[in-house]
Amino acid sequence: MAYTGIKSVYGTEDLLPEQWGHWRRLYSAARRLFQLHGYGEVRTPVLEQTQLFVKGTGENTDVVQKEMYTFSTGAASGQKSEESIALRPEGTPPAIRSYLEHDLHKKGAFRKFYYIGPMFRHERPQKARLRQFHQLGVEAIGAASPLLDAETILLALDIFRQVGLERSVLWLNSIGCAECRPPFRDMLRAALAHHVDQLCGDCRKRMDTNVLRVYDCKNEGCQAVIQQLPVMTDYLCAQCAEHYRRVKQALTRAGVQFREEPRLVRGLDYYTRTVYEIKHPDLGARSTICGGGRYDGLVELLGGPSLPCVGFAIGAEATLLAMESELGPPDETAPGLDVYVVRFDDEAAEACFEMVEQLRRAGVAADMDYEGRSSRAQMRTANRLGASFCFLIGARELESEQVLIKNMEDGKQWTAEWQAAAKEIACHLQ
RNA sequence: GUGACCAUAGCUCAAAUGGUUAGAGCACCAGACUGUGGCUCUGGGGGUUGAGGGUUCGACUCCCUCUGGUCACCCCA
Numbered sequence: 001m002a003y004t005g006i007k008s009v010y011g012t013e014d015l016l017p018e019q020w021g022h023w024r025r026l027y028s029a030a031r032r033l034f035q036l037h038g039y040g041e042v043r044t045p046v047l048e049q050t051q052l053f054v055k056g057t058g059e060n061t062d063v064v065q066k067e068m069y070t071f072s073t074g075a076a077s078g079q080k081s082e083e084s085i086a087l088r089p090e091g092t093p094p095a096i097r098s099y100l101e102h103d104l105h106k107k108g109a110f111r112k113f114y115y116i117g118p119m120f121r122h123e124r125p126q127k128a129r130l131r132q133f134h135q136l137g138v139e140a141i142g143a144a145s146p147l148l149d150a151e152t153i154l155l156a157l158d159i160f161r162q163v164g165l166e167r168s169v170l171w172l173n174s175i176g177c178a179e180c181r182p183p184f185r186d187m188l189r190a191a192l193a194h195h196v197d198q199l200c201g202d203c204r205k206r207m208d209t210n211v212l213r214v215y216d217c218k219n220e221g222c223q224a225v226i227q228q229l230p231v232m233t234d235y236l237c238a239q240c241a242e243h244y245r246r247v248k249q250a251l252t253r254a255g256v257q258f259r260e261e262p263r264l265v266r267g268l269d270y271y272t273r274t275v276y277e278i279k280h281p282d283l284g285a286r287s288t289i290c291g292g293g294r295y296d297g298l299v300e301l302l303g304g305p306s307l308p309c310v311g312f313a314i315g316a317e318a319t320l321l322a323m324e325s326e327l328g329p330p331d332e333t334a335p336g337l338d339v340y341v342v343r344f345d346d347e348a349a350e351a352c353f354e355m356v357e358q359l360r361r362a363g364v365a366a367d368m369d370y371e372g373r374s375s376r377a378q379m380r381t382a383n384r385l386g387a388s389f390c391f392l393i394g395a396r397e398l399e400s401e402q403v404l405i406k407n408m409e410d411g412k413q414w415t416a417e418w419q420a421a422a423k424e425i426a427c428h429l430q
Numbered sequence: 431g432u433g434a435c436c437a438u439a440g441c442u443c444a445a446a447u448g449g450u451u452a453g454a455g456c457a458c459c460a461g462a463c464u465g466u467g468g469c470u471c472u473g474g475g476g477g478u479u480g481a482g483g484g485u486u487c488g489a490c491u492c493c494c495u496c497u498g499g500u501c502a503c504c505c506c507a
Binding site for chain 2: 004007010061062063066067089090091119121123124125126127128129133134135136137202213216218266267268277284285286288289290291312313314315316317318319340342344345374375376377378379380381382383384387390392394395396404406408411413
C-alpha cells in the first residue's frame with residue numbers, strides 16, 4: 001500500500017520468479033506435445049498491421065471493433081506514410097499471414113504451426129481475463145481431413161492431462177460451411193422473428209449482427225425461446241455432416257469423451273464446420289480453457305489460395321487457474337542452488353568471490369552474500385535458498401589454503417584443498 | 431462500454447452499536463549459539479488504516495469525491 005510510484009498497467013500483471021511453477025509445467029508440457037505431434041514453432045511479432053485483424057478476425061467482431069489496441073505510426077516515428085498498427089488480439093491471423101508471406105504454400109501446402117505468446121485486448125479485466133494474456137495455439141494449414149480436427153483436439157486434451165487436469169470436458173459442435181450455414185441462418189432469423197417480444201435487447205441486436213450467438217444468451221426468457229429453436233447440426237449439408245461424423249468417430253475410437261453441444265457457437269467470424277471448447281468446471285463464469293475449430297475460408301480471406309485450416313488456442317491464465325484448483329498452489333521453488341559460500345571474516349570476501357566463480361565454472365550453481373551479513377545470517381540464507389552444501393571460509397581456511405565444506409542435509413563437515421574443492425563438489429553433485 | 435462490491439503491517443486477517451496508545455499469526459531482522467542453517471525460546475523494526483474532503487467532542491468505523499483493485503455483463507482464450 002505504501003507504494004505510490006508508477007504501477008503496472010491496468011489489466012496486466014507481473015510473474016515473479018517464485019510464481020513460475022505451474023507456468024513452467026504448462027509451457028514445457030505443451031512444447032513437448034506440440035513437437036511430438038509434428039507442430040513447429042512460429043514466432044510472429046506482437047505488432048501487426050491493423051488490417052490483418054480487420055480482415056482475418058472479422059470487421060464486425062467485438063474483438064476488432066472495441067477491444068483492439070491500435071495506434072498510428074507516423075509523425076512520431078518520422079515515417080513518410082502512416083499505417084495503423086495493432087497489438088495482436090489473437091494468434092491465428094498472424095500465423096496465417098506468416099505462412100503466406102513466406103510462400104510456404106508453394107513449398108508443399110501442408111504445414112503445422114504452433115505459437116506461444118502474449119495477446120492483447122482492451123476490455124475490463126476480470127477473473128482469467130486480462131488485457132495482456134497468453135495463448136498457446138496450433139494451426140494446421142492445408143488439409144480438410146476430419147482426422148486433423150481430431151488430432152488437434154487430442155493434442156489439446158493431452159496437454160491438459162499432462163499438466164494434471166483431470167476434470168476438463170470437451171464440448172463439440174459443427175456450424176457448417178459457406179454452403180449450408182447461410183440458409184440456416186435465415187431460417188433461424190425467421191424463427192426468432194416470431195418471438196421478438198420475448199427476447200432481450202442484446203438478442204434483438206444479435207438477430208442482425210450474428211444470429212447464431214443468440215444461443216449463448218444467459219437471459220432466461222431468451223433461453224426459453226432458444227430451446228425451441230432448430231439447431232445447425234440438423235441442417236448440415238451432406239459434406240459437412242459426413243465431416244462431423246468422421247470427427248466424432250475418430251474421437252470415439254481414441255477413447256475421448258465429449259459432449260455434443262449443438263448450441264455451441266464461436267465469436268469469431270472465420271469458423272466453419274468443427275468448433276469446440278474445452279472447459280473446466282472450477283472456473284466459474286469463464287470456464288473455457290481452450291477454444292478451437294476449423295476455418296476453411298481464412299487463408300483465402302487473407303489473400304492466399306483456398307486452403308482449409310484447423311486449430312485451437314489455449315488460454316494460459318485460465319488454464320493456470322484450473323491447475324491451481326486441481327493441483328493446489330505451485331511450489332515456490334528456489335532457483336536450485338548447489339553451494340552457498342559463507343564468509344566468516346570480512347577479509348575472506350575476495351577469496352569467497354573467487355571460489356564462487358570457480359564453482360560456477362565447474363558447472364555448480366553457487367552464490368554468496370553481498371550484504372555483509374553475519375555468518376549465522378549467511379547460513380540461514382543458504383538454508384532458505386535450499387543449498388545442498390555450504391563452503392565455509394574464514395581466516396583459518398585462508399591460512400591453510402583449505403575450504404570447510406558442510407553438507408546441509410546431514411550437517412556433516414570436512415575440509416578440502418582450496419584448488420580441488422570446486423571439482424570435488426562438482427563430482428559429488430552428479 | 432454497463433453494473434455490483436472491496437481497500438487496515440511484506441502476506442492472511444482482527445479492532446462490540448463511532449471512544450483513549452490500531453492488534454495477532456506468518457514473513458523479515460537480531461540475540462540465546464561471540465566460526466555454523468533447520469527446531470525452540472526471547473526481543474525488534476515495520477501503519478499518515480489507499481488519497482482528499484465532510485459530519486462529530488471524538489472516525490479504521492458514517493457521508494461525498496478521487497485513485498487503485500476484484501467480480502459479473504457485453505464479448506472472448
